[in-house]
Amino acid sequence: xxxxxxxxxxxxxxxxxxxxxxxxxxxxxxxxxxxxxxxxxxxxxxxxxxxxxxxxxxxxxxxxxxxxxxxxxxxxxxxxxxxxxxxxxxxxxxxxxxxxxxxxxxxxxxxxxxxxxxxxxxxxxxxxxxxxxxxxxxxxxxxxxxxxxxxxxxxxxxxxxxxxxxxxxxxxxxxxxxxxxxxxxxxxxxxxxxxxxxxxxxxxxxxxxxxxxxxxxxxxxxxxxxxxxxxxxxxxxxxxxxxxxxxxxxxxxxxxxxxxxxxxxxxxxxxxxxxxxxxxxxxxxxxxxxxxxxxxxxxxxxxxxxxxxxxxxxxxxxxxxxxxxxxxxxxxxxxxxxxxxxxxxxxxxxxxxxxxxxxxxxxxxxxxxxxxxxxxxxxxxxxxxxxxxxxxxxxxxxxxxxxxxxxxxxxxxx
Numbered sequence: 001x002x003x004x005x006x007x008x009x010x011x012x013x014x015x016x017x018x019x020x021x022x023x024x025x026x027x028x029x030x031x032x033x034x035x036x037x038x039x040x041x042x043x044x045x046x047x048x049x050x051x052x053x054x055x056x057x058x059x060x061x062x063x064x065x066x067x068x069x070x071x072x073x074x075x076x077x078x079x080x081x082x083x084x085x086x087x088x089x090x091x092x093x094x095x096x097x098x099x100x101x102x103x104x105x106x107x108x109x110x111x112x113x114x115x116x117x118x119x120x121x122x123x124x125x126x127x128x129x130x131x132x133x134x135x136x137x138x139x140x141x142x143x144x145x146x147x148x149x150x151x152x153x154x155x156x157x158x159x160x161x162x163x164x165x166x167x168x169x170x171x172x173x174x175x176x177x178x179x180x181x182x183x184x185x186x187x188x189x190x191x192x193x194x195x196x197x198x199x200x201x202x203x204x205x206x207x208x209x210x211x212x213x214x215x216x217x218x219x220x221x222x223x224x225x226x227x228x229x230x231x232x233x234x235x236x237x238x239x240x241x242x243x244x245x246x247x248x249x250x251x252x253x254x255x256x257x258x259x260x261x262x263x264x265x266x267x268x269x270x271x272x273x274x275x276x277x278x279x280x281x282x283x284x285x286x287x288x289x290x291x292x293x294x295x296x297x298x299x300x301x302x303x304x305x306x307x308x309x310x311x312x313x314x315x316x317x318x319x320x321x322x323x324x325x326x327x328x329x330x331x332x333x334x335x336x337x338x339x340x341x342x343x344x345x346x347x348x349x350x351x352x353x354x355x356x357x358x359x360x361x362x363x364x365x366x367x368x369x370x371x372x373x374x375x376x377x378x379x380x381x382x383x384x385x386x387x388x389x390x391x392x393x394x395x396x397x398x399x400x401x402x403x404x405x406x407x408x409x410x411x412x413x414x
Contacts, residue, residue, distance in 0.1 A: 006080065123156065225303050350390045
């Protein structure tokens with residue numbers, strides 16, 4: 001094991017190992033954990049307690065997570081003088097699976113997003129967001145139970161590459177000159193400029209993960225979501241490269257939507273995963289009007305960002321939306337919402353997003369029974385109207401409970 005300056009490796013814990021057949025997970029795995037900023041400590045306390053109880057109850061005490069606190073954001077600044085210390089990154093690399101609360105991301109000036117930096121440094125190229133409905137959660141649509149989608153969003157390219165220059169800067173002036181004189185493109189001289197890279201490498205590794213998930217979990221389809229009617233060589237290429245990957249690597253187990261109509265009278269052969277594609281704005285409409293027609297969406301970064309939030313809105317909002325950032329070497333599970341600093345240290349906010357991200361982590365470890373227990377506990381707590389203020393204010397005659405109390409209500413109903 002590596003030596004750490006400000007991190008204590010828990011005694012009795014063991015490293016998760018990668019093997020050719022997948023992860024080798026001990027009964028007492030060491031899991032690095034970043035509490036996060038703002039409400040992070042509140043929701044992480046509740047989450048750790050819930051996950052600990054699920055591991056214990058599902059194994060008659062045989063399994064236990066060895067949590068290892070590491071630091072990013074505000075908690076790192078005082079210890080390292082740096083919001084993103086190298087040893088926190090190294091700990092995630094060494095121990096492979098980690099859990100993270102929300103971190104501060106400034107709008108406009110200031111440092112780049114720590115979330116984006118972690119994804120790029122660790123090559124966590126897939127942002128994975130499953131969205132499904134828990135009965136009893138207030139929802140703005142009539143049939144929220146139809147929502148059961150998982151979104152695979154490319155995590156390192158597109159707008160998340162963060163390549164941009166400020167209006168009026170010397171860099172923009174040079175770029176404008178190059179675009180006009182060399183490339184023959186006219187752009188308003190007062191523009192700020194960003195560059196949107198999308199590559200076959202980034203696209204194919206994302207689509208490969210989405211297809212593997214679909215086949216493993218016996219899903220019906222993977223839909224490539226793009227704006228290829230306008231951006232033909234980036235978003236349109238994303239669609240083309242996705243279809244290429246499916247045909248080249250999964251030709252015996254996938255089939256394109258066009259091929260179904262051309263060769264099978266519109267009926268997909270049994271056991272074949274259907275590859276579809278949709279224009280992004282049309283897809284935005286169809287997640288509302290034809291929700292049940294879609295299982296898995298595979299998207300470039302920006303499309304997946306707004307589509308996953310729109311899906312979450314149908315089932316109660318980001319407070320009930322989990323997420324993970326996964327690569328070939330590491331996996332980082334995290335809440336999808338922000339730090340909500342005005343509620344920090346009030347034991348008030350909904351920890352559901354982080355707890356459900358913990359459920360994703362348990363499934364990643366292969367601890368399916370523990371994950372099922374947490375989902376059962378959450379579902380029953382909601383039906384019993386044991387909920388935090390964000391859900392309680394949308395229900396009739398419900399008194400909200402604290403963050404910590406919601407965690408305990410889940411445990412009591414496992």
